[in-house]
Amino acid sequence: MHFFFVNMLILFLLSPFISYALDDENCLLCHKYRTLSRIDEKGKSRIYYINDSLFHSSVHGRVKCSECHSGITKIPHEENTKVNCLNECHITEPTEDKRFSHKNVEDAIMNSVHNNKYPLLRNANSDFFPKCTDCHNNPLFKPIQIFKDITDEGQSPKALARCNLCHKDTKFIKYFYNHVSHRLHASKNNKEIVRMCERCHANNEMLSKHKLKNAIATYKDTFHGKAAEFDYKGSPDCIDCHVKENESAHSIRSYKDPNSSIYSKDRWKTCAKTGCHPDAKPAIGGVRMHVVINKDLYPYEYYTALGFTALTLGAYFPLAILLILELIREIFPNIKRRK
Numbered sequence: 001m002h003f004f005f006v007n008m009l010i011l012f013l014l015s016p017f018i019s020y021a022l023d024d025e026n027c028l029l030c031h032k033y034r035t036l037s038r039i040d041e042k043g044k045s046r047i048y049y050i051n052d053s054l055f056h057s058s059v060h061g062r063v064k065c066s067e068c069h070s071g072i073t074k075i076p077h078e079e080n081t082k083v084n085c086l087n088e089c090h091i092t093e094p095t096e097d098k099r100f101s102h103k104n105v106e107d108a109i110m111n112s113v114h115n116n117k118y119p120l121l122r123n124a125n126s127d128f129f130p131k132c133t134d135c136h137n138n139p140l141f142k143p144i145q146i147f148k149d150i151t152d153e154g155q156s157p158k159a160l161a162r163c164n165l166c167h168k169d170t171k172f173i174k175y176f177y178n179h180v181s182h183r184l185h186a187s188k189n190n191k192e193i194v195r196m197c198e199r200c201h202a203n204n205e206m207l208s209k210h211k212l213k214n215a216i217a218t219y220k221d222t223f224h225g226k227a228a229e230f231d232y233k234g235s236p237d238c239i240d241c242h243v244k245e246n247e248s249a250h251s252i253r254s255y256k257d258p259n260s261s262i263y264s265k266d267r268w269k270t271c272a273k274t275g276c277h278p279d280a281k282p283a284i285g286g287v288r289m290h291v292v293i294n295k296d297l298y299p300y301e302y303y304t305a306l307g308f309t310a311l312t313l314g315a316y317f318p319l320a321i322l323l324i325l326e327l328i329r330e331i332f333p334n335i336k337r338r339k
C-alpha cells in the first residue's frame with residue numbers, strides 16, 4: 001500500500017504534463033508507467049505496466065479494459081480481481097448482431113475431458129482442470145507473409161490500399177485486415193501446442209493425482225515428436241490426433257469415449273487424415289502412442305525393449321573387452337602372464 005501512495009503522488013505531480021493515450025476509460029493514465037509494479041505478499045513480482053501499442057496490436061486490442069477487468073470499479077482498486085473470459089463485450093459479431101462472448105468455447109470445453117463433470121474422468125476432484133489462461137495469452141496479430149511490404153506495425157500498405165477503395169475508415173480497415181489475415185495461418189506451431197499441454201501433462205503431481213502417463217515425454221519419444229522437435233511441419237501435434245477434423249481445438253475427449261478422435265475402433269480414421277497416412281487401414285488402429293516401458297502396462301513393448309537392451313549390451317561388452325586386449329597386445333607386444 002505504501003508503494004501505491006508513492007506512485008499516486010508522483011502521478012499527481014506529473015499529471016499536468018501527461019499526454020493522454022487514446023483510451024476512453026483512462027486506465028493507461030496510470031498503467032502506461034513501466035515502473036508500476038511491486039512484490040506481492042507471496043514474494044512474486046507483479047507488473048502492472050501495459051504497453052499501449054502492443055496491447056492495441058493484439059487480438060483483444062478493441063476490447064475495453066473494464067470489459068475483461070469487470071471487477072475493477074473504483075480507484076484505488078480492490079486487489080485480486082480475477083478476469084472472467086466469458087464476459088460479454090461491446091463488440092458485436094456482424095453476422096449475428098449480438099454482443100460477443102466466448103460462450104461457444106465454454107460449450108466445447110463442457111463437452112470435453114477438460115472439465116470436472118465429464119463422465120470418464122479418473123479423478124474429478126482436483127484443481128488441475130485448465131482455465132482459459134492456462135492455455136492462452138493475448139497474442140499479437142500476425143500478418144500474412146505473401147505480402148512482402150509489411151510495416152513494423154505488421155500491416156501491408158499494399159493490401160490495405162485495396163480495402164481503401166471502398167472502405168474509408170482506416171481504423172476499421174486495419175482492424176479487419178489484421179483480424180482476417182491473423183487467422184489465415186495456424187496461430188501456433190507444433191512446439192507451441194506441446195508447451196500448452198506440458199504444464200499439466202508433464203507435471204508429476206497432476207499425473208499421479210489423475211493416474212495418467214506422461215504424455216509429453218512419451219510423445220517426444222515417438223517419430224512424430226522427434227519430427228516436431230526438428231520443425232518438420234507435417235508432423236502431428238497433440239491437437240491433430242486428439243481432436244476430430246472440423247471440431248474446435250477444445251473438443252478433446254478421453255480415448256475411452258466413443259466420440260473421441262482416437263476411440264480404438266475409429267482410431268485409424270484419424271491416422272488416415274489427408275496429409276498423414278491416407279492409405280491407413282483399420283489395423284493401424286491398434287497403434288498406441290504414449291508407451292512407457294512398464295512390464296504391467298505394456299508387456300510386449302517391455303520385453304522387446306529388454307531384448308534390445310540385452311542385445312546391445314551383449315554385443316558391446318565382449319567387443320569392448322576384445323578391443324582392450326588387442327590394445328594391450330599392441331602396446332606391450334612381448335607381455336607374458338608367466339615368466
Ligand code: HEC
Nearest residue numbers: 027028031046047048050060063064065068081082083133
Ligand atoms: C481480453 C481481456 C483483457 C483485456 C481487454 C485487458 N486485460 Fe488486463 N488482464 C487480463 C487477464 C486474463 C490478465 C491476467 C490476470 C488474471 O487472470 O486475472 C490480465 C492482467 C492485467 C494486469 C496485471 C494484474 C496482475 O494481477 O498482475 C493489469 C495491470 C491489467 N491486466 C490491466 C489492463 C489494462 C489497463 C487494460 C486496458 C488497456 C487491460 N488490462 C485489458 C485480461 C484482459
Ligand code: HEC
Nearest residue numbers: 004007025026027029030048065066069072075079080081
Ligand atoms: C489512478 C491510477 C490508476 C488508474 C486510473 C487505474 N489503475 Fe489499475 N492500478 C493502479 C495501481 C497503482 C495498481 C497497483 C495496486 C497495488 O497492488 O498496489 C493497479 C492495479 C491494477 C490491477 C491489478 C489488481 C490486482 O489484482 O492486484 C488491474 C487488473 C488494474 N489495475 C486494472 C485497471 C483498469 C482496468 C483500469 C481502468 C478502468 C485501471 N486499472 C485504472 C493504478 C491505476
Ligand code: HEC
Nearest residue numbers: 085102105106114130131132135186187188239248249250
Ligand atoms: C487445454 C488448453 C486450452 C484451454 C483450456 C482453452 N483453449 Fe482455446 N485453444 C486451444 C488450442 C490448442 C487452440 C487452437 C490452437 C491455435 O491455433 O491457437 C485454441 C483456440 C482458441 C481460439 C481461437 C478459435 C479456435 O477455436 O481456433 C479461441 C477464441 C479460444 N481458444 C478461446 C478460449 C477460451 C475463451 C477458453 C476458456 C473458456 C479457452 N480457449 C480454453 C487450447 C485451449
Ligand code: HEC
Nearest residue numbers: 094095159160162163164165166167172173174176177180
Ligand atoms: C469493392 C469494394 C470493397 C473492397 C475493395 C473491400 N470491401 Fe469490404 N465490404 C464492401 C461492401 C460493399 C461490404 C458490405 C457487404 C455486404 O454487406 O454484403 C463490405 C463488408 C466488409 C466487412 C463486413 C462488415 C460488417 O460489419 O458486416 C468487412 C469486415 C470488410 N468489408 C473488410 C474489408 C477489408 C479488410 C478489405 C481489404 C482487404 C475490404 N473489405 C475490401 C466493399 C469492399
Ligand code: HEC
Nearest residue numbers: 113121122123128129130134196197200210238253254255
Ligand atoms: C491445467 C491443466 C491441463 C492442461 C494445461 C491440459 N490438460 Fe489435458 N487433462 C487435464 C486433466 C485434469 C485431465 C483429466 C484426467 C482425468 O482425471 O481423467 C486431462 C485429460 C486429458 C486427456 C484425456 C486422457 C484420457 O483419459 O484419454 C487428453 C487427451 C488431454 N488431457 C489432452 C490435453 C492436450 C492436448 C492439452 C494441450 C492442448 C492439455 N490436455 C492441456 C489437465 C490439463
Ligand code: HEC
Nearest residue numbers: 197201212213215216219236237238241255262288289290
Ligand atoms: C499420433 C497421434 C497422437 C499424438 C501426436 C498425441 N497423442 Fe495422445 N494419445 C493418442 C492415442 C492413440 C492415445 C490412446 C492411448 C495410448 O496410445 O496410450 C492417446 C492417449 C493420450 C492420453 C491418455 C494417456 C493415459 O495415461 O491413459 C493423454 C493424456 C494424451 N494422449 C495427451 C496427449 C498430449 C498432451 C499430446 C501432445 C504432446 C498427445 N497426446 C499427442 C494419440 C496421440
